[in-house]
Amino acid sequence: xxxxxxxxxxxxxxxxxxxxxxxxxxxxxxxxxxxxxxxxxxxxxxxxxxxxxxxxxxxxxxxxxxxxxxxxxxxxxxxxxxxxxxxxxxxxxxxxxxxxxxxxxxxxxxxxxxxxxxxxxxxxxxxxxxxxxxxxxxxxxxxxxxxxxxxxxxxxxxxxxxxxxxxxxxxxxxxxxxxxxxxxxxxxxxxxxxxxxxxxxxxxxxxxxxxxxxxxxxxxxxxxxxxxxxxxxxxxxxxxxxxxxxxxxxxxxxxxxxxxxxxxxxxxxxxxxxxxxxxxxxxxxxxxxxxxxxxxxxxxxxxxxxxxxxxxxxxxxxxxxxxxxxxxxxxxxxxxxxxxxxxxxxxxxxxxxxxxxxxxxxxxxxxxxxxxxxxxxxxxxxxxxxxxxxxxxxxxxxxxxxxxxxxxxxxxxxxxxxxxxxxxxxxxxxxxxxxxxxxxxxxxxxxxxxxxxxxxxxxxxxxxxxxxxxxxxxxxxxxxxx
Amino acid sequence: xxxxxxxxxxxxxxxxxxxxxxxxxxxxxxxxxxxxxxxxxxxxxxxxxxxxxxxxxxxxxxxxxxxxxxxxxxxxxxxxxxxxxxxxxxxxxxxxxxxxxxxxxxxxxxxxxxxxxxxxxxxxxxxxxxxxxxxxxxxxxxxxxxxxxxxxxxxxxxxxxxxxxxxxxxxxxxxxxxxxxxxxxxxxxxxxxxxxxxxxxxxxxxxxxxxxxxxxxxxxxxxxxxxxxxxxxxxxxxxxxxxxxxxxxxxxxxxxxxxxxxxxxxxxxxxxxxxxxxxxxxxxxxxxxxxxxxxxxxxxxxxxxxxxxxxxxxxxxxxxxxxxxxxxxxxxxxxxxxxxxxxxxxxxxxxxxxxxxxxxxxxxxxxxxxxxxxxxxxxxxxxxxxxxxxxxxxxxxxxxxxxxxxxxxxxxxxxxxxxxxxxxxxxxxxxxxxxxxxxxxxxxxxxxxx
Numbered sequence: 001x002x003x004x005x006x007x008x009x010x011x012x013x014x015x016x017x018x019x020x021x022x023x024x025x026x027x028x029x030x031x032x033x034x035x036x037x038x039x040x041x042x043x044x045x046x047x048x049x050x051x052x053x054x055x056x057x058x059x060x061x062x063x064x065x066x067x068x069x070x071x072x073x074x075x076x077x078x079x080x081x082x083x084x085x086x087x088x089x090x091x092x093x094x095x096x097x098x099x100x101x102x103x104x105x106x107x108x109x110x111x112x113x114x115x116x117x118x119x120x121x122x123x124x125x126x127x128x129x130x131x132x133x134x135x136x137x138x139x140x141x142x143x144x145x146x147x148x149x150x151x152x153x154x155x156x157x158x159x160x161x162x163x164x165x166x167x168x169x170x171x172x173x174x175x176x177x178x179x180x181x182x183x184x185x186x187x188x189x190x191x192x193x194x195x196x197x198x199x200x201x202x203x204x205x206x207x208x209x210x211x212x213x214x215x216x217x218x219x220x221x222x223x224x225x226x227x228x229x230x231x232x233x234x235x236x237x238x239x240x241x242x243x244x245x246x247x248x249x250x251x252x253x254x255x256x257x258x259x260x261x262x263x264x265x266x267x268x269x270x271x272x273x274x275x276x277x278x279x280x281x282x283x284x285x286x287x288x289x290x291x292x293x294x295x296x297x298x299x300x301x302x303x304x305x306x307x308x309x310x311x312x313x314x315x316x317x318x319x320x321x322x323x324x325x326x327x328x329x330x331x332x333x334x335x336x337x338x339x340x341x342x343x344x345x346x347x348x349x350x351x352x353x354x355x356x357x358x359x360x361x362x363x364x365x366x367x368x369x370x371x372x373x374x375x376x377x378x379x380x381x382x383x384x385x386x387x388x389x390x391x392x393x394x395x396x397x398x399x400x401x402x403x404x405x406x407x408x409x410x411x412x413x414x415x416x417x418x419x420x421x422x423x424x425x426x427x428x429x430x431x432x433x434x435x436x437x438x439x440x441x442x443x444x445x446x447x448x449x450x451x452x453x454x455x456x457x458x459x460x461x462x463x464x465x466x467x468x469x470x471x472x473x474x475x476x477x478x479x480x481x482x
Numbered sequence: 483x484x485x486x487x488x489x490x491x492x493x494x495x496x497x498x499x500x501x502x503x504x505x506x507x508x509x510x511x512x513x514x515x516x517x518x519x520x521x522x523x524x525x526x527x528x529x530x531x532x533x534x535x536x537x538x539x540x541x542x543x544x545x546x547x548x549x550x551x552x553x554x555x556x557x558x559x560x561x562x563x564x565x566x567x568x569x570x571x572x573x574x575x576x577x578x579x580x581x582x583x584x585x586x587x588x589x590x591x592x593x594x595x596x597x598x599x600x601x602x603x604x605x606x607x608x609x610x611x612x613x614x615x616x617x618x619x620x621x622x623x624x625x626x627x628x629x630x631x632x633x634x635x636x637x638x639x640x641x642x643x644x645x646x647x648x649x650x651x652x653x654x655x656x657x658x659x660x661x662x663x664x665x666x667x668x669x670x671x672x673x674x675x676x677x678x679x680x681x682x683x684x685x686x687x688x689x690x691x692x693x694x695x696x697x698x699x700x701x702x703x704x705x706x707x708x709x710x711x712x713x714x715x716x717x718x719x720x721x722x723x724x725x726x727x728x729x730x731x732x733x734x735x736x737x738x739x740x741x742x743x744x745x746x747x748x749x750x751x752x753x754x755x756x757x758x759x760x761x762x763x764x765x766x767x768x769x770x771x772x773x774x775x776x777x778x779x780x781x782x783x784x785x786x787x788x789x790x791x792x793x794x795x796x797x798x799x800x801x802x803x804x805x806x807x808x809x810x811x812x813x814x815x816x817x818x819x820x821x822x823x824x825x826x827x828x829x830x831x832x833x834x835x836x837x838x839x840x841x842x843x844x845x846x847x848x849x850x851x852x853x854x855x856x857x858x859x860x861x862x863x864x865x866x867x868x869x870x871x872x873x874x875x876x877x878x879x880x881x882x883x884x885x886x887x888x889x890x891x892x893x894x895x896x897x898x899x900x901x902x903x904x905x906x907x908x909x910x911x912x913x914x915x916x917x918x919x920x921x922x923x924x925x926x927x928x929x930x931x932x
Contacts, residue, residue: 027535031560034549035535035542042519053534080536081521099534119534121525144577145524272581336579339516 065181078150084428118149155205157424173217226293240283257382271337350414540574572821592731681711685750725763762822803917806838816887853893
């Protein structure tokens, strides 16, 4: 538990503590702050000035106003599971942690919506309503612990976003504290198509640079009547890719269509949730269809036929819910599983047209060979969202730089075939430079102009999302200094 | 093939210091090497759930433990705070994609802290008095038991409560006093023969707390074992398993007790344990002997013999009781049974084999109750917050809560009393024993009132 008195003469700490109601709601000692020097992106680290835990919107507003008036940089953080460094306090920010604002405020099944506080954990929403036949669709792999506030900031995706869309398609309204402390509501009452600019669209995925979300109205979906999952093993990755294309071409819209390559399979099988994938295959596909029960069997048969046409080694449907659960646990813990085969990893998040899959995979294999670093591939193959995982050892001199370069080259390969540099993890600090692969200077300027309107002093989460030449040099320097 | 440097997968000798860990037996690098900071452990952690503070989360703690080894932090009170707020419940290891042994790291880090920052105040007294003065000494524990028995039976307990003398104790101890189980006479025999033909011979750990406060559970364990063809031996030179000491960072005493038990049970083929915390500790004795190869080898052999009573019955088979105990019951997973030993289904199967028992699902059944050894004495506020969450998950309409650990039983009894619930707290093996006895004409209701 936290110490019971403030043990510092720093006036900012004392004042911030007063806003959130005392010493139990602020961290400022080095040992405590160290746990906040990075998020799920561990390559870059910086200590925050303090971490504060507001309980409600008013406290957030007061904290923001104080920071803004005093010229203190600040940012919002959820569970800190982001993979692009969006919550890393690169400027020694005051971290406003949203995790104690974790209430499920209301559920309105009639209108299929719910209102949550930003610290509410993604999976808890589905767990709270599943017995009544509803669920919340966006399902990032970290859904066991990531917060919906963080999902909004990053416009999080997930395995089932192929059919149902990413977070932005499920956000109906937001309460936001602007960087000057003002509180605004957008998308009031969850009514669709409000007149005026699409502010919900701009805020969702803005990576915490425009405001701090304090209340979220989300869309709920009815549980599908039926669901079936198929597992398919391919000797050649090209055959697996072809099967992905053919399934979509056949007019089937799977709820999820996931792929893992040989190195990824090695990791998940060596980790805590193995399912016994053969180690000598090049690709495994996990295909899920859902919807009206009557049509499912036919779709499954079609999928089995397509896979067989693509030289599948083995393909079968899940025997029961337990087996389906095991397959998904194996897939969803895939990133963390890299720990079993490598001390560190860097995950990339490129998007490509599906038809380019074999070509880009070949390119990634080449990058791996040239860099001397292994690259595992886990991806949402159905929507062409690749996650190359560059494996490295941060303790070896020069490996961080090599990994960053390999990751960047993977994104270049995606951009070169008409794709883009992030599908769901966000740009953060990790992919700022790579924004240039997909945007011209004038296009970046148009976006930073929007930021200026909301965040004119750039005190809120500065140095994220867009390339700023001076800053990049600094970061490279810091990495080199490690 | 793993790309990781091979030395990371090996245990390192623990004689040398590591970064700012200056004493023997520091946290081992290979245990944190797999952590990639993904955060999948966060929601599994009761203290993170309560505080939302990442230094009180498994990921945060592992990160800080690593930071000390890297020389970024020193072993001081600020470091001790998150390390000692851990319940050592192991739920994070279950949630972790790569099975990081957070509990092991925490225990090793506590070993370092205890040498760098000596305990003072209330916690120091508790540690010295109980961990050194009482638990390791069977006779003293029994004397204390006798004293408590006298306290309860002589009317002194009533007097103390009535005269408000009790108010000189801290509030959380007053609460504990009020649920203190009635001390019963301990099991004194050293060999109890199987009823009928002997199929196997097993040894029983009677434990320290179990022996004083829950000797009826030891008796039930013996009854169930002998009923199913087991000769039960109770080596008299056995001692406390050392879990409480190792959890508190007193690894020296842990080693001493471990050695005594390894010797005491040398001749046994199976060591049956009915306390999850003890079983888990005894299955991890090897961890204590990294730089004592001889003892390490003996510990490895010993670990293989240790088995929880529910798993032993499940694996070797047991007679299904014929008499019915009509009751609605829910099951609480003791952390050191579910997360520590992977025993989840076996006790549930035993309960389901008793005619008349209706099992009601408890949401988050494998969430810690806050007992955690002596955590509820040393960290009462957090323990109470964790208990409150636990009690909210206990279904309203059940008559009993079954479990397999004495610490949980006391804590849950406290929860029942504190939150105005009515459930009877039972050990899984007790219910099986009562069903057998009812078969023979004994009324279990009498035992329920005990």
